[in-house]
Amino acid sequence: MGAIDSIVIDKRVKGIIFDYGGTLDSRGDHWSHVILDGYRKAGFSFATDVFIEAYIYAERALAARPPVSPSDDFRALMRKKIGLEMDWLFANGHIKLSDIGKARDIAEFCYRRARECVEESAVTLSRLSRYYPLALVSNFYGNLRAVIADFGIDCYFKDIIESAEVGVCKPDPAIFQLGVDALGLSPSDVLVVGDSMSKDIIPACSIGCMTALIEGRPWPPVE
Numbered sequence: 001m002g003a004i005d006s007i008v009i010d011k012r013v014k015g016i017i018f019d020y021g022g023t024l025d026s027r028g029d030h031w032s033h034v035i036l037d038g039y040r041k042a043g044f045s046f047a048t049d050v051f052i053e054a055y056i057y058a059e060r061a062l063a064a065r066p067p068v069s070p071s072d073d074f075r076a077l078m079r080k081k082i083g084l085e086m087d088w089l090f091a092n093g094h095i096k097l098s099d100i101g102k103a104r105d106i107a108e109f110c111y112r113r114a115r116e117c118v119e120e121s122a123v124t125l126s127r128l129s130r131y132y133p134l135a136l137v138s139n140f141y142g143n144l145r146a147v148i149a150d151f152g153i154d155c156y157f158k159d160i161i162e163s164a165e166v167g168v169c170k171p172d173p174a175i176f177q178l179g180v181d182a183l184g185l186s187p188s189d190v191l192v193v194g195d196s197m198s199k200d201i202i203p204a205c206s207i208g209c210m211t212a213l214i215e216g217r218p219w220p221p222v223e
Helices: 031-041 048-064 074-091 097-129 144-151 173-183 197-206
Strands: 015-018 134-138 159-162 190-194 210-213
Touching: 015 173, 031 048, 031 074, 031 097, 048 074, 074 097, 074 144, 097 134, 097 144, 134 144, 134 173, 144 159, 159 173, 173 190, 173 197, 190 197, 197 210
Parallel strands: 015 134, 015 190, 134 159, 190 210
Antiparallel strands: none
């Protein structure tokens, strides 16, 4: 059963906003943990702080020169992201050239984990969507619609507010206001569900929304 299945719905709630990454696709775990699990499963044993540097490098590279296409599903996204991490790890002497071939295995590990978690979340989303309008508010790379369509949950959301599309990123409360507006409700009528206190809960509270925190393994990973 997915983490979001344990949410107790307040009687005041008239609509629900969900975060995506870390909330619906990883049982509350920051995605750095899932990716690091993939490296460990593939046999890599470099220190966690080395991985953190590679992870940050890839995130910045995706933001600075986004190679992500709006049509990329999560598998395609992970292949690009892991590829960038591998580039950094090799350039800094942490892996061998022959190790780069394992990037696809790690990406596939991440894709399977996400699909498994989203399938769990879909059970709850299906049930909630019968009673509440739902919206998705997420910091993402410009391909979130393709990702959730591939996972089969796009049908549950009235609207999708993605940072790359609207030009506003969490923790700016304005991105949550866009979600509230998309639902056609007042902030006090909306429950925001997310996995980050700083990026989801605090900004959503600041505009008057109710909130629910999905707790998992936080950023950054530790040994």
